Amino acid sequence: YAGKKPTQSISDSMNAMKVGDFQSMPVVVSESLSVYDAICHMFLEDVGTLFVVDKSSFLTGVLSRKDLLRATIGNKETEKVPVHIIMTRMPNITYCTKQDTLLMASKLMIDKQIDSLPVIQDRGDGLEVVGRITKTNITAAFLSLADDHEL
Numbered sequence: 001y002a003g004k005k006p007t008q009s010i011s012d013s014m015n016a017m018k019v020g021d022f023q024s025m026p027v028v029v030s031e032s033l034s035v036y037d038a039i040c041h042m043f044l045e046d047v048g049t050l051f052v053v054d055k056s057s058f059l060t061g062v063l064s065r066k067d068l069l070r071a072t073i074g075n076k077e078t079e080k081v082p083v084h085i086i087m088t089r090m091p092n093i094t095y096c097t098k099q100d101t102l103l104m105a106s107k108l109m110i111d112k113q114i115d116s117l118p119v120i121q122d123r124g125d126g127l128e129v130v131g132r133i134t135k136t137n138i139t140a141a142f143l144s145l146a147d148d149h150e151l
């Protein structure tokens with residue numbers, strides 16, 4: 001148990017976990033990208049969600065694996081369909097900031113039944129995407145609690 005914190009302090013540690021300490025790099029694409037190219041991008045970047053941004057790099061949409069599958073079923077011309085047609089769009093996007101607690105981000109993902117959240121910074125005239133929180137980040141954080149405490 002050398003160097004481990006007592007079990008009792010787990011709740012303090014949980015409340016101290018911030019999105020900014022566990023987030024991953026966001027992968028963003030432009031609104032005019034085709035569904036076909038978005039699928040290639042998702043594979044190459046090895047992510048489950050792409051964030052869509054406008055010309056000012058502000059968040060406008062989210063593309064999940066199933067969004068892309070749905071758009072592909074029964075449509076052979078995915079090269080011709082831009083992602084802005086099929087994405088989930090603002091203002092229906094759930095997001096968080098670096099300063100939010102990981103607990104809050106977990107609750108948003110479970111309540112909204114989504115796999116990831118964009119981490120944003122409000123620039124006044126739009127939301128800049130600065131990170132990504134996924135269920136994998138939450139699992140890593142969960143494990144770090146066990147590593148840091150006597151269980």
Ligand code: ADP
Binds near residue numbers: 116
């Ligand atoms: P999948 O669709 O592959 O199961 P998700 O559960 O993350 O992946 O996405 C479910 C639906 O919710 C999709 O239509 C997706 O566009 C949308 N979605 C994903 N993340 C968000 C988010 N942060 N805010 C709003 N909608 C989202």
